[in-house]
Amino acid sequence: MTGLALSTGQVRIPLPDALRALFGFGADGDVLVVREFRAPRVLSALIAGAGLAVAGSLLQRLFRNPLASPDVIGVTGGASFGAVLLLATGAPQALTPLAALGGGLLAAALLGAFAWRSRMAVTRLVLVGLAVQAGLAAAVNLMIVRFPAELAGQALQWTTGSLYGRTWPEVWAAGGAIAVAVAAVFLLNRRVAVLDLGDDSAGGLGLDPHRNRLGLLLLAVVLASLAAALTGPVAFVALAVPHLTRLLAGPPTPATLALTALTGSLLLLAADHLVLHVLPVHGLPVGAVTATLGAPWLLVLMIRQGRLPQRSS
Amino acid sequence: MLRTEPPAPAAPAPRLPATRRPLLLVAGVGVLVLCAALSLALGSRSIPLAAVVDALSGTAHGGDADVVVGLRVPRTVIGVTVGAALGAAGAVAQGVTRNPLASPTTLGINAGASFAVVAAIFALGLTHPLEFVWFAVAGAAGAALLAYGMARRSGDLDPVRLALGGTVLSAVLASWTSALMLASRRTLDEARFWLAGSISGRSLDALYQVLPLIAVGIVLALLVSPALNALALGDETAQALGVPVARIRVLGGLAVVLLAAGSVAVAGPVAFIGLAAPHLVRPLLGNDHRVLVPGCLIAGPVLLLTADVLGRLVVRPSEIEVGIVTAFLGAPLLAVLARKVTSR
Numbered sequence: 001m002t003g004l005a006l007s008t009g010q011v012r013i014p015l016p017d018a019l020r021a022l023f024g025f026g027a028d029g030d031v032l033v034v035r036e037f038r039a040p041r042v043l044s045a046l047i048a049g050a051g052l053a054v055a056g057s058l059l060q061r062l063f064r065n066p067l068a069s070p071d072v073i074g075v076t077g078g079a080s081f082g083a084v085l086l087l088a089t090g091a092p093q094a095l096t097p098l099a100a101l102g103g104g105l106l107a108a109a110l111l112g113a114f115a116w117r118s119r120m121a122v123t124r125l126v127l128v129g130l131a132v133q134a135g136l137a138a139a140v141n142l143m144i145v146r147f148p149a150e151l152a153g154q155a156l157q158w159t160t161g162s163l164y165g166r167t168w169p170e171v172w173a174a175g176g177a178i179a180v181a182v183a184a185v186f187l188l189n190r191r192v193a194v195l196d197l198g199d200d201s202a203g204g205l206g207l208d209p210h211r212n213r214l215g216l217l218l219l220a221v222v223l224a225s226l227a228a229a230l231t232g233p234v235a236f237v238a239l240a241v242p243h244l245t246r247l248l249a250g251p252p253t254p255a256t257l258a259l260t261a262l263t264g265s266l267l268l269l270a271a272d273h274l275v276l277h278v279l280p281v282h283g284l285p286v287g288a289v290t291a292t293l294g295a296p297w298l299l300v301l302m303i304r305q306g307r308l309p310q311r312s313s
Numbered sequence: 314m315l316r317t318e319p320p321a322p323a324a325p326a327p328r329l330p331a332t333r334r335p336l337l338l339v340a341g342v343g344v345l346v347l348c349a350a351l352s353l354a355l356g357s358r359s360i361p362l363a364a365v366v367d368a369l370s371g372t373a374h375g376g377d378a379d380v381v382v383g384l385r386v387p388r389t390v391i392g393v394t395v396g397a398a399l400g401a402a403g404a405v406a407q408g409v410t411r412n413p414l415a416s417p418t419t420l421g422i423n424a425g426a427s428f429a430v431v432a433a434i435f436a437l438g439l440t441h442p443l444e445f446v447w448f449a450v451a452g453a454a455g456a457a458l459l460a461y462g463m464a465r466r467s468g469d470l471d472p473v474r475l476a477l478g479g480t481v482l483s484a485v486l487a488s489w490t491s492a493l494m495l496a497s498r499r500t501l502d503e504a505r506f507w508l509a510g511s512i513s514g515r516s517l518d519a520l521y522q523v524l525p526l527i528a529v530g531i532v533l534a535l536l537v538s539p540a541l542n543a544l545a546l547g548d549e550t551a552q553a554l555g556v557p558v559a560r561i562r563v564l565g566g567l568a569v570v571l572l573a574a575g576s577v578a579v580a581g582p583v584a585f586i587g588l589a590a591p592h593l594v595r596p597l598l599g600n601d602h603r604v605l606v607p608g609c610l611i612a613g614p615v616l617l618l619t620a621d622v623l624g625r626l627v628v629r630p631s632e633i634e635v636g637i638v639t640a641f642l643g644a645p646l647l648a649v650l651a652r653k654v655t656s657r
Contacts, residue, residue: 067477071484114648127414127651130480134418134584135644142637145509149502153495156505160491235484288492295485299463299478 043175044166044230045272045286046265049237051178051227053264054185054257056238057245058220061192061252062213063125066301069239070104070224073129074136076233078107079225080159081136083232087155088143093167097174097229104225107132108218161234161287163272174230181223182261189254192216196252234271234287236294237264243297334604337597341611345393348618352389353381355622357630384513391512391520392621392635393614395576396586398527400613401534402572403587404594404606408541409565410461412475413654416588417453417573418643420475421482423582425456426574427508428486435493435500443519445507446578450526453574456482457566510581510636512621523575530571534606537565541602583636585643586616592650 013021013030020026021034056069070076082103083096091099114128140159144152157164191212194202199209224238241264248263249256271289279289353365360368360377368378369386399417406415417423429452430445439445463478490508494501540561543551548558576583593616594608617635620642624633 072477110648114652124651124654126477127654128648130419130477131644131647131651133480134640134647138584138637138640138644141509141640142633144505145634145637149498152505153498153501156491156501157495160488160495235488283496284492285488285495288488291485291488295481298481 040166040168040171041163041272042269043171044163045268047171047175047178048227048231048234049241049264049266049268050182050261051223051230051264052234052238052268053241053245053260054182055220055224055227057242057252057257057260058185058192058216058223059238060242061196062216062220064196066243067126067239067298069236070220070228071233071235071239072126072298073111074107074132075104075111075129075221075224076228076235076238077133077136078103078105078110079228080233081140082106082225083158083229084140084143084155087151087158088147094169094173096170097177097226100229101222101225103136104221104228107136108221110135157285158232160285161228161232161290162285163231163268163275164283164285166230170230174226178223178226178230181219181226184219185223186254186257188216188219189252189257193252231268232285232287234268235291236297237267237290240294240297241267243301334598338607338611341608341615345611345615345618348615348622349389349393351622352392352618353385356380356385356625357632387515387517387520388512388621389618390517391515391579392618394520394524394527395512395580395583396614396617397610398530398572398576398613399583399586399617400590400609400611401531401606402569402576403589403613404591404602404609405534405537405541405565405572406569406587407591408538408544408602408605409562409569410475411545413592414588414647414650415475416585417569417577418483418582418584418588419479419647420460420569421456421479421486422453422460422570422573423577423584424483424486424490425452425454425459426450426577427582428452428490429455430507430577431490431493431500431504434503435497438499440503443516443522446519446522449578450570450574453577454570456486457570457573461566506634507581509634510583510639511634512580512583512617513632513634515579519579523578526571526575526578530568530575531610533564533568534572537561537568538602538606541565541606542600545600545602581634581636583617584640585646586613586620586639588650589616589643589646592646 013034017026017030018034018038021030022039025031052070059068059070059073060066062068079100080103082099082101085103086096086099110132111125111128114131115125140155144155147155191207194205194207195209195213195216197205202209202212228234242260244267245256245260245263246252249259268286268290271293272286274289275284275286350362350365353369354360354362358377358380360381364373364377365381367373368381403416406417406420407413409415426449429448430439433439433445433448439448460475460479460482463482490504494504540551540556543554543556544558544561546554551558551561573587590609590612591605594605594612598604598608617639620638621635624635624638627633
């Protein structure tokens with residue numbers, strides 16, 4: 001899939017040549033296209049897809065609810081608020097990850113302020129998330145209306161999720177941070193597994209459930225915000241991928257977590273491929289594709305959940 | 314989890330002696346008149362009320378008088394109409410779905426109208442709000458049907474499910490809307506101001522065009538309001554009381570769509586007025602829909618005009634579109650309501 005993404009485009013480069021160009025060999029033109037245009041984009045898709053999927057999986061396990069995901073609770077909306085705000089100040093793009101992180105944490109803080117006392121019961125969390133999303137979206141909207149047309153287009157592209165025009169500095173900055181965060185999730189997977197046993201058992205095993213849950217929650221927020229920093233808040237990847245992997249591979253282990261990351265990467269890359277080479281409309285933001293594909297998932301989940309006997313959270 | 318307990322039986326209405334209700338309605342109208350007066354007098358240029366009165370009575374001309382008659386009167390008239398439509402739409406939507414979180418915004422109706430209008434701008438090259446009207450209506454109706462269908466699928470209209478379904482729908486429609494705006498610079502320029510939701514610079518002609526829709530919507534809303542009281546007791550009880558439940562749902566839904574579509578067509582999507590108005594009125598007048606719906610006809614414009622005047626004052630001499638102000642103010646409200654709905 002990665003090879004396909006590297007070799008297709010306006011200039012078709014045979015796969016072996018594309019791979020060689022990736023390492024700096026072959027025709028100069030090929031090297032330029034592959035290394036400067038295609039590779040950052042493909043790498044962004046791979047990294048952000050993995051980051052979103054892992055963040056979604058972590059959130060769903062922490063809340064023990066399949067609907068908890070960074071899109072639904074407003075974290076990715078916060079991240080795009082931060083990024084658009086940065087766009088407004090005209091600061092260098094390499095700072096985007098920091099701005100998105102700030103926005104995501106802001107959303108998480110607002111969420112906490114309104115939903116904390118309920119011990120983060122999921123229904124309330126989701127509703128408060130919608131509210132946070134609405135408020136931040138209004139702020140973004142205000143900026144889009146005030147911006148000159150050029151900037152407004154950029155901001156809009158951002159908030160819909162797009163892989164267009166990614167550059168190496170952004171990939172390194174956000175990608176590195178995401179890699180660290182994903183590694184942390186893998187290292188902490190055992191703790192999540194202990195929390196899965198329930199608060200009492202976790203406490204019995206010497207794990208403070210509240211402190212750990214809060215820490216892991218923050219990690220998920222950071223991860224989702226960073227992924228959004230790279231590609232914008234690509235919709236529903238974080239929500240759908242963990243379910244997909246659960247269907248394919250069963251209960252969460254480090255191996256399925258790796259599979260989740262891989263599936264996220266593949267999904268985002270495939271969606272981007274659709275945008276670039278398959279769909280007739282040119283220049284669609286990738287987020288529009290994932291939203292269209294992902295929304296039915298969410299609906300199916302909602303309907304299914306309605307049929308299940310109620311679990312306590 | 315998602316399936317919450319049925320919405321809390323509304324707290325027993327503070328039973329007002331029937332004699333005080335007209336008094337409150339009169340007070341409400343008074344507040345509305347005050348808001349309208351402020352809307353005429355305040356703005357990038359503040360105009361003394363006496364001068365406003367002179368301008369309205371036609372004794373003053375030029376300068377301030379032109380601003381009042383030419384700009385602020387249409388703006389205020391549109392604000393009152395759109396606010397009333399949205400307020401009533403919210404009250405009926407909450408009654409029909411028996412869901413305190415229902416409103417044109419949370420049901421995805423605004424997003425549906427927005428998408429339809431932007432698609433029309435994109436595909437047909439429309440430029441004038443007058444031409445948007447019927448697309449807004451079609452989009453609003455489509456989204457309402459979808460949102461209702463999604464929430465209905467599994468039996469009860471769960472509040473969280475309905476809000477989530479509407480939000481998912483809004484998210485998808487919004488991403489399609491952005492995609493269209495990104496695909497064409499012209500669409501971006503035409504649509505982004507309209508999408509912010511504003512009552513400034515809109516022509517009265519657009520209002521006249523949708524006025525029949527809004528009028529029919531208001532009449533329908535008032536007609537179904539007694540039956541909504543029975544509906545609040547549950548479908549079976551309502552049926553036993555002889556209320557044609559299905560027909561009331563259809564008529565009520567129709568009223569919501571007409572009112573929301575009419576207001577979106579004139580002002581663009583203005584968020585949260587429909588959600589907030591009933592929650593403002595209920596503590597004052599109680600849960601009786603025969604009073605609640607007319608109350609929202611007054612509370613809606615009060616909220617909208619207040620937000621609009623605020624938007625003019627906070628960044629003087631510039632201004633913030635009313636749709637953005639209401640979204641800012643409405644978001645915390647939704648958060649507070651979320652606490653209430655899920656507090657048990």
